[in-house]
Amino acid sequence: MNEETTPMSGRKQVNDIVIKFVGDSGDGIQLSGNIFADTLAHIGLDMATFPDFPAEVRAPRNTTFGVSGFQIHFSNKKVLTPGDEYDVLVCFNPASLKVNLKNVKQGGIIIVDSSNFTPRSLETAGYTSNPLEDNSLDNYIVLQIPASEMSISINSDLDKKSAERTKNMYILGVLYNMFGFELKPAINYINNKFKNTSQLINANLKSLEEGYKFSETLKNFPKFYLAKCELIPGKYRDIQGNVATAWGLMAAAEKAGLHLFIGSYPITPATEILVELSKHRELGVKTFQAEDEIAGITSAIGASFAGALAATTTSGPGLSLKVEAMGLAVMTELPIVIVDVQRAGPSTGMPTKSEQADLYMSMFGRNGEAPIPIIAASSSVDCFFAAFEAAKIALEHMTPVILLSDGYIGLGSSVFRIPKMADLPEIRPPFADPNVKYYPYERDDEWYVRKWAIPGTPGLQHRVGGLEKSDIYGEVTTDAKNHEKMVINREEKIKRIAHKWPLQRITGPEDADLLVVSWGGTKGQVEGAIQNLTTKGYRISHTHFRYINPLPLNTHEILKSGKKVIVCELNRGQFANILRMNYQDIEFHQYNKVQGQPFTVRELENAFTELLNS
Amino acid sequence: MKKSINNTIPKSDVPLTPKDFESDQIIRWCPGCGDHMIVNSLKKVFAEIGYKKENYVVVSGIGCSSRLPYYVNSYGFHGIHGRANAIASGVKIANPKLSIWVATGDGDSLAIGGNHFIHVVRRNLDMNIILFNNQIYGLTKGQYSPTSPLGAVTKTSPYGTIEHPFTTGELVLGAQGTFFARSLDILVDLTTNVLFEAASHDGTSVIEIFQNCVIFNDGAYNEITNKENRDDNVLIVEDGQPMIFGKNKDKGLVLNNFNLEVVTIGENGITEKDILVHDAKTPSPFIHLMLAKMHHPWVFGVIRKTPAPTYDDLMEEQISMVKAKSNIKCMDDLLNSGDTWEIKE
Numbered sequence: 001m002n003e004e005t006t007p008m009s010g011r012k013q014v015n016d017i018v019i020k021f022v023g024d025s026g027d028g029i030q031l032s033g034n035i036f037a038d039t040l041a042h043i044g045l046d047m048a049t050f051p052d053f054p055a056e057v058r059a060p061r062n063t064t065f066g067v068s069g070f071q072i073h074f075s076n077k078k079v080l081t082p083g084d085e086y087d088v089l090v091c092f093n094p095a096s097l098k099v100n101l102k103n104v105k106q107g108g109i110i111i112v113d114s115s116n117f118t119p120r121s122l123e124t125a126g127y128t129s130n131p132l133e134d135n136s137l138d139n140y141i142v143l144q145i146p147a148s149e150m151s152i153s154i155n156s157d158l159d160k161k162s163a164e165r166t167k168n169m170y171i172l173g174v175l176y177n178m179f180g181f182e183l184k185p186a187i188n189y190i191n192n193k194f195k196n197t198s199q200l201i202n203a204n205l206k207s208l209e210e211g212y213k214f215s216e217t218l219k220n221f222p223k224f225y226l227a228k229c230e231l232i233p234g235k236y237r238d239i240q241g242n243v244a245t246a247w248g249l250m251a252a253a254e255k256a257g258l259h260l261f262i263g264s265y266p267i268t269p270a271t272e273i274l275v276e277l278s279k280h281r282e283l284g285v286k287t288f289q290a291e292d293e294i295a296g297i298t299s300a301i302g303a304s305f306a307g308a309l310a311a312t313t314t315s316g317p318g319l320s321l322k323v324e325a326m327g328l329a330v331m332t333e334l335p336i337v338i339v340d341v342q343r344a345g346p347s348t349g350m351p352t353k354s355e356q357a358d359l360y361m362s363m364f365g366r367n368g369e370a371p372i373p374i375i376a377a378s379s380s381v382d383c384f385f386a387a388f389e390a391a392k393i394a395l396e397h398m399t400p401v402i403l404l405s406d407g408y409i410g411l412g413s414s415v416f417r418i419p420k421m422a423d424l425p426e427i428r429p430p431f432a433d434p435n436v437k438y439y440p441y442e443r444d445d446e447w448y449v450r451k452w453a454i455p456g457t458p459g460l461q462h463r464v465g466g467l468e469k470s471d472i473y474g475e476v477t478t479d480a481k482n483h484e485k486m487v488i489n490r491e492e493k494i495k496r497i498a499h500k501w502p503l504q505r506i507t508g509p510e511d512a513d514l515l516v517v518s519w520g521g522t523k524g525q526v527e528g529a530i531q532n533l534t535t536k537g538y539r540i541s542h543t544h545f546r547y548i549n550p551l552p553l554n555t556h557e558i559l560k561s562g563k564k565v566i567v568c569e570l571n572r573g574q575f576a577n578i579l580r581m582n583y584q585d586i587e588f589h590q591y592n593k594v595q596g597q598p599f600t601v602r603e604l605e606n607a608f609t610e611l612l613n614s
Numbered sequence: 615m616k617k618s619i620n621n622t623i624p625k626s627d628v629p630l631t632p633k634d635f636e637s638d639q640i641i642r643w644c645p646g647c648g649d650h651m652i653v654n655s656l657k658k659v660f661a662e663i664g665y666k667k668e669n670y671v672v673v674s675g676i677g678c679s680s681r682l683p684y685y686v687n688s689y690g691f692h693g694i695h696g697r698a699n700a701i702a703s704g705v706k707i708a709n710p711k712l713s714i715w716v717a718t719g720d721g722d723s724l725a726i727g728g729n730h731f732i733h734v735v736r737r738n739l740d741m742n743i744i745l746f747n748n749q750i751y752g753l754t755k756g757q758y759s760p761t762s763p764l765g766a767v768t769k770t771s772p773y774g775t776i777e778h779p780f781t782t783g784e785l786v787l788g789a790q791g792t793f794f795a796r797s798l799d800i801l802v803d804l805t806t807n808v809l810f811e812a813a814s815h816d817g818t819s820v821i822e823i824f825q826n827c828v829i830f831n832d833g834a835y836n837e838i839t840n841k842e843n844r845d846d847n848v849l850i851v852e853d854g855q856p857m858i859f860g861k862n863k864d865k866g867l868v869l870n871n872f873n874l875e876v877v878t879i880g881e882n883g884i885t886e887k888d889i890l891v892h893d894a895k896t897p898s899p900f901i902h903l904m905l906a907k908m909h910h911p912w913v914f915g916v917i918r919k920t921p922a923p924t925y926d927d928l929m930e931e932q933i934s935m936v937k938a939k940s941n942i943k944c945m946d947d948l949l950n951s952g953d954t955w956e957i958k959e
């Protein structure tokens with residue numbers, strides 16, 4: 001937590017804190033997390049958050065598999081990830097302590113609702129002795145707060161259950177004192193949240209204030225202070241990755257002057273995109289909750305044929321079902337965006353856990369020669385820009401585009417500097433001119449893009465479909481030479497998109513001893529590890545890929561710049577192998593993880609130093 | 615004189631003829647195939663309906679019937695197997711001012727695409743699904759289909775099928791369909807008629823056409839089509855008319871103990887007044903279901919045409935309603951809505 005002792009009102013100065021709230025689903029974890037995050041935002045600190053849900057909708061109380069959590073990483077500097085180890089762990093029951101203890105920093109702070117450490121809940125969690133009494137937590141600063149008991153006794157006007165519910169506020173009060181935050185933003189939040197139920201407002205506020213006061217009475221209560229933030233000036237909001245994806249698509253539709261159509265089937269962890277888009281009828285968004293994944297994408301293809309910006313959103317198992325229709329979109333050369341919020345596979349796998357293992361499927365998973373551009377979002381906020389860009393490329397190049405996100409950045413949130421629509425690039429679809437004779441497969445020489453003729457336009461009647469068509473004229477044909485030409489045309493169209501991508505960039509020294517390659521949602525962790533190692537004096541550089549297919553034009557040059565090259569990804573080496581296929585003169589080392597969890601900064605540092613020292 | 619159709623799809627300023635929908639493609643269906651007659655009826659009815667030429671969209675899946683979009687000069691989409699109804703849904707939702715026609719078969723819509731079929735019917739999206747039922751897989755050269763009768767001998771059932779067939783109308787009604795009509799490929803006038811009725815229906819219209827596959831299932835509908843007893847086997851229903859059929863127009867349907875029964879006018883004291891009058895508009899599906907399932911006689915014409923709100927209308931209404939109430943008029947409004955904060959220099 002980078003402590004420096006300052007005389008500032010007896011508080012230690014810190015720059016960077018990771019807190020995790022954990023407990024049962026009914027403990028108000030997400031609410032405490034949201035209130036805390038809201039206050040951080042008002043103070044102007046940067047942050048990233050990540051909710052952690054159990055797979056079961058309502059697991060039995062006090063069990064280890066029913067533990068849910070909310071993680072917040074905040075700082076007065078740029079925050080790269082939700083953080084891997086916690087400075088402060090807030091536990092509402094023994095089970096949540098048991099599950100999360102391993103990720104608390106040595107010497108970190110553990111706050112427990114001690115009223116909930118009863119023999120019964122200890123036993124359900126699988127403890128044979130009470131960790132609050134058996135010295136097993138000696139390496140940590142443990143703050144025992146009888147939050148449930150206190151909440152009940154100070155809110156005796158309420159029934160016991162409702163009174164006990166305010167324990168999360170009691171503990172929040174302790175945290176506000178710990179970091180020297182004013183209670184005002186929390187009070188405002190509570191007033192808004194419990195509109196019209198003054199009894200609940202009073203109880204929550206009372207617990208919040210009493211918790212704050214109670215912490216003052218604790219011996220050696222740790223107190224911290226964060227200096228002013230270094231964020232770029234501007235207007236900010238908090239945004240979840242999946243919401244950012246939804247908004248990115250909406251922004252692209254507005255920019256292109258098109259209706260937005262979404263054909264999707266709910267699937268974890270992509271569902272929130274559909275949920276978010278369903279809210280926005282006011283901006284004309286047409287969401288179609290299809291009967292299955294296939295209807296999701298095929299309705300999107302139909303909508304695209306009819307002239308809408310069309311997208312379908314899914315996760316791995318859904319992407320598998322969409323494969324045939326993706327080929328149809330390639331063949332008909334119609335624009336659609338296919339969003340895959342990746343989760344751990346194969347098959348149903350681990351729906352709530354993250355992975356980057358759908359890359360092969362995105363690259364190769366279709367019958368025939370069927371190239372599709374792939375863009376991978378690199379953070380929750382980047383989901384907005386990546387979705388916008390995916391739509392722009394789809395519309396301007398008349399092609400399906402796959403946008404890869406993942407459960408980690410999709411469900412995580414971070415601070416978003418609000419862009420102005422006027423600052424986003426224009427989107428200009430290649431509409432056919434009704435006054436010129438239309439040939440469905442006539443292409444422009446520069447980009448190999450065919451024109452988009454929208455039903456309802458007089459004179460542009462034509463037919464497209466999954467059968468191979470003749471070049472230019474678009475008639476059904478099995479002519480041998482024509483098929484080859486069309487395959488090459490479609491391939492060339494995608495290849496040329498590389499000229500639209502920005503050049504691949506490298507950060508760090510030019511003659512680094514190690515070049516780290518990453519792609520997609522792991523950017524934050526990799527940057528964090530490299531920053532730490534650079535401070536320690538290592539010569540290490542980083543290149544992060546957002547554009548996976550086609551690869552940026554200078555990729556080879558960039559990759560050759562490292563003395564050693566390591567590709568890190570949350571799979572068994574899919575991107576590394578794609579790079580090997582393209583650049584056989586380079587030796588690629590790999591660091592891979594398939595545990596359904598993001599990289600930790602520490603494990604990356606270890607992997608990099610090990611390779612550097614070998 | 616035909617009734618005219620009133621809806622929001624723009625009408626042509628000039629009168630149209632089937633020639634306006636003539637395509638320059640060489641038709642590749644087998645000579646003698648029932649499909650030829652169906653496409654001719656379709657071009658005729660497009661002209662009669664009179665929407666602007668550019669507002670017709672024909673969507674299909676895979677199968678012999680699904681080649682149809684190439685043979686009509688309109689906007690056309692030849693999809694993938696089973697997905698025509700889902701593709702067409704997207705087209706209609708994206709632009710409700712288009713007139714959507716799906717050409718599909720018993721394999722395309724009742725086997726591989728069965729799920730999309732029942733769901734589009736349930737949603738009552740305003741589109742017309744022409745289901746060519748030849749009780750066989752033609753394009754893959756003669757395997758049984760979900761409508762092949764139990765025991766049918768085909769390439770994949772050399773000892774006869776052991777599957778119970780679907781009745782299209784039963785599925786449509788089970789999915790709360792609002793329009794179901796049936797025709798026979800050779801009855802060109804009836805086909806044109808029911809296609810027009812389908813177009814005038816606001817909602818999902820399913821038109822099942824019994825179509826003879828001369829190559830792999832020739833004569834599947836012989837019982838209905840052969841000249842001698844055709845009239846005794848075919849009842850063409852019309853809304854508001856008594857259900858009378860037969861060579862001598864002396865047979866009719868009556869309701870007896872919740873079952874439809876064939877009676878002869880003049881026998882057992884039965885007069886024309888006793889014959890059940892067809893009510894296509896009634897929301898109750900029970901008689902429609904019995905009509906759809908009947909085999910002696912087979913029932914043709916518009917069996918059901920009952921009003922219900924359509925998905926596309928509800929979508930547009932919801933959008934205008936939400937738009938009128940919301941303060942968010944553009945993306946800049948949305949981006950800056952809710953909880954935001956400034957970081958100053």
Ligand code: SF4
Nearest residue numbers: 644647678752827828
């Ligand atoms: S195979 Fe049968 S259905 Fe297909 S075109 Fe030939 S006759 Fe018609």
